[in-house]
Amino acid sequence: MHPTISDFILRILFFMAVAFGLHFLFLNYLELPLFAHKIIANYIVNLVFGIAIFSILFSIRKKIKNQIGFIFILGGMLKFFLFFAFFYKDYMEDKTLSKIEFFTLFIPYILALVIEVFSLSKWLNKLQ
Numbered sequence: 001m002h003p004t005i006s007d008f009i010l011r012i013l014f015f016m017a018v019a020f021g022l023h024f025l026f027l028n029y030l031e032l033p034l035f036a037h038k039i040i041a042n043y044i045v046n047l048v049f050g051i052a053i054f055s056i057l058f059s060i061r062k063k064i065k066n067q068i069g070f071i072f073i074l075g076g077m078l079k080f081f082l083f084f085a086f087f088y089k090d091y092m093e094d095k096t097l098s099k100i101e102f103f104t105l106f107i108p109y110i111l112a113l114v115i116e117v118f119s120l121s122k123w124l125n126k127l128q
Contacts, residue, residue, distance in 0.1 A: 004123055008054050012115045016047050019111050023104075037104040038087060045086070049079050050112035054119060061123070072120060076113070083109075 020043050027034050053075035057068055064071070087105065 002058065005055055005058055008058075008115075008119045009051055011119065012047060012050050012054075012112065015111060015115055016043055016108065019043075019107060023107055027100075032100060037101050039104050042087070042104055043108045045082060046079070046108040046112040049075070049082070050116050053079075054116055057120065058123070068120075068124065072116075079109070 020039075023039070024034060027039075053072065056075070057071060060071070061068060083105070
């Protein structure tokens with residue numbers, strides 16, 4: 001495994017684990033259900049797809065260097081469609097998206113996205 005990929009995996013694992021722990025502590029502090037709203041699935045899906053998207057982009061970086069941004073956007077769209085496939089029905093069962101559901105969805109999504117963008121921009125700058 002290339003060091004860039006292993007560094008990314010360690011980075012995203014660390015930050016997602018810290019975020020999950022803080023998220024869990026916050027829910028506990030507010031005396032809210034800890035495992036409701038598919039919290040574990042949200043973190044795992046965003047972690048796995050973040051690693052997959054980064055690894056795929058890194059592995060094809062030299063072949064289609066000029067299209068990496070478009071492929072990254074397609075990967076983000078894929079994650080968004082997965083939300084609809086796996087989570088939307090459960091979240092919209094009561095016709096509303098509560099604040100807890102919103103944060104359970106978007107904390108791992110935004111965190112994974114930020115880590116992906118930071119890491120991708122770091123090695124894309126090295127390619128030039």
